Amino acid sequence: MHSVVCIKQVPDSAQIRVHPVTNTIMRQGVPAIINPYDLFALEEALRLKDKHGGRVTVITMGPPQAEAALRKALSYGADEIILVTDKAFAGADTLATSFALASAIRKIHETHPVTLVFTGKQTIDGDTAQVGPGIAKRLELQLLTYVSRINEVDEGEGTITVERRAEGGVQLLKTALPCLVTMLEGTNDMRRGSLPDQLRAARHEMTRWDRVAAGIEDVTRIGLKGSPTVVNKVFTPSPRAEKAEMVTVDSGRAADLAVELIARLGQRFPVVEAELARRAG
């Protein structure tokens, strides 16, 4: 059994703290981490290895500093890590990214046949959840998204049975290996790597693949050139045209203010007044 896990290094938006006095957002010095959703995928792959033997390869497409994320993955007990990095990848959107990763996985498959490809549900900096489906399409793998549980992997039969989250319930699906799985969050608890694994990860010599090593020939499919979507502008939202009715309250006045507010509410927002009337009745 050979699982390939695709991860991404992202800025840790959860460590973006709020100042205790002014409540402004502190974004400076935010470290880069493995996309938290990817950890559920990695843990699932490691559990399959615990159960069935085999190996776990972790790859990422990113800039040189993404190496730190891969070493972290290694320190959890993965067997192999590959950094797919090339200046030509810059500016890639999800279509170009899935192209590059699919090529790399095809290359990996040549030496170690791949049973399963894992990705996390989405990234915390992109949120698109598109790379997993993109890779599956290109490698012609069956796609299983939002998997909450892997019930069974039968290597002999070449099948996998999973539970997949739908809107109002859970689907029980069975499909053929190899396939691609995107894991839902909260499905497992990430293990804590052993001390020997930490040492191994710290000592590991990185494998870096540029686009040639990753088997990519057509440069129009990667990076900026291969990205149909383009960011037109980045901005902060404008305040609402009509300003809020503001009032400052010290402790004594709270009760009076509350009564006043509810009265004003009714006048200005008949729809809210009607809703409250409904609940009273």
Added chain:
Amino acid sequence: MSEKFDVIVVGAGASGNAAAYTLAKAGLKVLQLERGETPGAKNVQGAILYADALERIIPDFREEAPLERHIIEQRMWVMDERSYVGSHFRSDDFNKPPYNRYTIIRARFDKWFSDKVKEAGALVICETTVKELLRDDAGKVIGVEVDRADGRIHADLVILADGVNSTLARKAGFRPELDPKHVALAVKEIHFLPKDVIESRFNIQDEEGVVIEMMGKITHGMMGTGFLYTNSDSISVGVGCLLSDFMEQKITPYQLLEQLKAHPSVAPMLEGGEMKEYAAHLIPEGGYNAIPQIYGDGWMIVGDSGMFVNAVHREGSNLAMTTGRIAAETAIELSRAGKAMSAANLALYRKRLDDSFVIKDLKKYKDLPDLLDTNKQFLTTYPELLNRSAYAMLKVDGEDKRSKQKDIYRGFRAERSLLGLLGDAYKLWRAFR
């Protein structure tokens, strides 16, 4: 784990990196364990880098280390609520390379320093906390146990560089519980401003920098100081007071900092800045009297863990780096001579420190913490009087100067008796001597 190292360094702050780098560069097999996510993640400092201390470890650090500005001007302010009496020193001599002090941003600096440690050949593991020291039957330290599976690892020597709140040192019995009178709680913020704004505001150019140390009523009668440092495109501002004082008063460190930032002399310096980072930390303040036993069979203590901070001159990181380096050099000497890391042999470490500025400076000021603690007039009354006097003398209002002088003297006498004034002068002289 069956693998064995020559030295295990616990902590990847200034002292730990100094030790690990020196040891690895000398060819020893070093494992460095840091509990934070990244080296320096748990470190907070003003921050000033003392070139002399780092030069003795990495002579060419200036070529690669991320440095903000080199300091050419030092301002010391004694503050009242609305004013300050200050003395400045600015010298072109400080503007001649190689520069003597720099402002730094710890997050960037620590990353660089740690990369050097790795380059030198040490193994650095993060997110790993040392739970316990391993000892043999005779009580000698022979390794550590960490909070991971298969987490016991052995070494000839363990260097504790794990900071002011070292639970490890406490658990091992090397250090008592932290006395709130021996630590300060400090908070700081980094405000981002365009480079040219900082330069025009502080009358500097290129990479010149200014340091302002503040004391007085900004700490509400508590023992502490404030600071403001210019970085390349940001300003570090902060304040800290003795933890025991905070525990008595009702004010929080953040409230103190807000008031400091609002001071009419400070606010304009931060005007227009965007606050992007805040942090809090404990700082050793006990001085010479608070230094614990710093070596034993198979172990040494360096940096804040050994309470090596000169509170009077606000020097901590240079003492950290120096103790780290000297500890490492001691170990290297013993290792090369084939000698054991026994308490008797490691006593050399303490001796070397005694002969260095580290212990000499701490000894010099050993009485000051207690003095200021029992003589709060130095923190409130005197700053106030000083400021009022300056205001009176400088205001031209038709009163003759001799009468003004008399008023000032009377003002002092009203707050302190003649004996009190003389006594204070004597005490200060004794403490600084």
Added chain:
Amino acid sequence: MSNNAPVKKKRKFELDPRLAAYKGVWVFIEHERGQVHPVSWELLGEGRKLADMLGVELAGVVLAAPGDDGKRFCHDAFAYGADLCYLMESPVLKDYRNDPFTRGMTELVNTYQPEVLLLGATTQGRDLAGSVATTLLTGLTADCTSLTIDLDNRSLAATRPTFGGSLLCTIVTLNYRPQMATVRPRVMAMPERQEGRGGRIVEHPLAMAEESIITKVLDYIPDDSRDKPQLPFADIIVSGGKGLAKAENFQLVWDLARVLGAEVGASRPVVQAGWAELDRQVGQSGKTVRPKLYIAAGISGAIQHRVGMEGADCIIAINNDPNAPIFDFAHYGIVGDALQILPALTDAFRQKLATTRRAG
């Protein structure tokens, strides 16, 4: 990732002539177990505006098993604004599976060539959208909070949060068709249903045999939704944030909610701190809500949270920081201590409801 793409200057843009043939705005009508997901109607409402701006027709796309459901969904789509519906019926489309649905959708797109294709950002919609976009080699923007047409070049401008939710960005897909976007439920308003509004159905077969489909659905286990929070469709929501300081104080949010018969919501930091369950998280990585009344206590109002609730009819914000971003888009702003104001509001609302009850 689309937000890594650099910002391009707007220049006079020439659409590839092959793509000029692509016309029309399509909305995927998502359904499960005989029910259409309301997000499809919300998207028809939005799609109507886009279609009108472009001067083209709005179409619903229904992929279903043969039977009455498919036609019923089409008629519902007409009532919500569609001009026509593409209906693809086949036994293999009985339950959602990636393979047949992707095949069906791409075939329809290749045959009828829409310029815009919208899907709900649900597990089904995102699963399908990613596969379809990759098959068609076109651009897809996910979790959009607003959509509009740039008439200069007839392109879809899709706005979504970026940088961990602290800023917004607008993304365009210039020289690829269809321009695809997913939108989360409740971000767009539910349009008015116009009974009797008609439209035409275009039927198109799917030539796909069950034997050729590798993934099989073995079972479907419905959720037990009795005790689950139901925020997306709640009409009154009271939410608490980290400004409440301590876990115990979150109880004040529950107290007010109980009096109002409201649902309880929470900001992300609060959920991460364990004061409230994940299903109560409102915001970009939580639920989007559109209540009539949203009361936010101790919430700063960062974009992360804002995009999850700014569609509310009336927003009351309580925060002790007068500069909190939430006051930029609230209707009422109360600067003060939430720990005192929440109980005061609870009492006042209790009185109000009692009075109304007696009067009624």
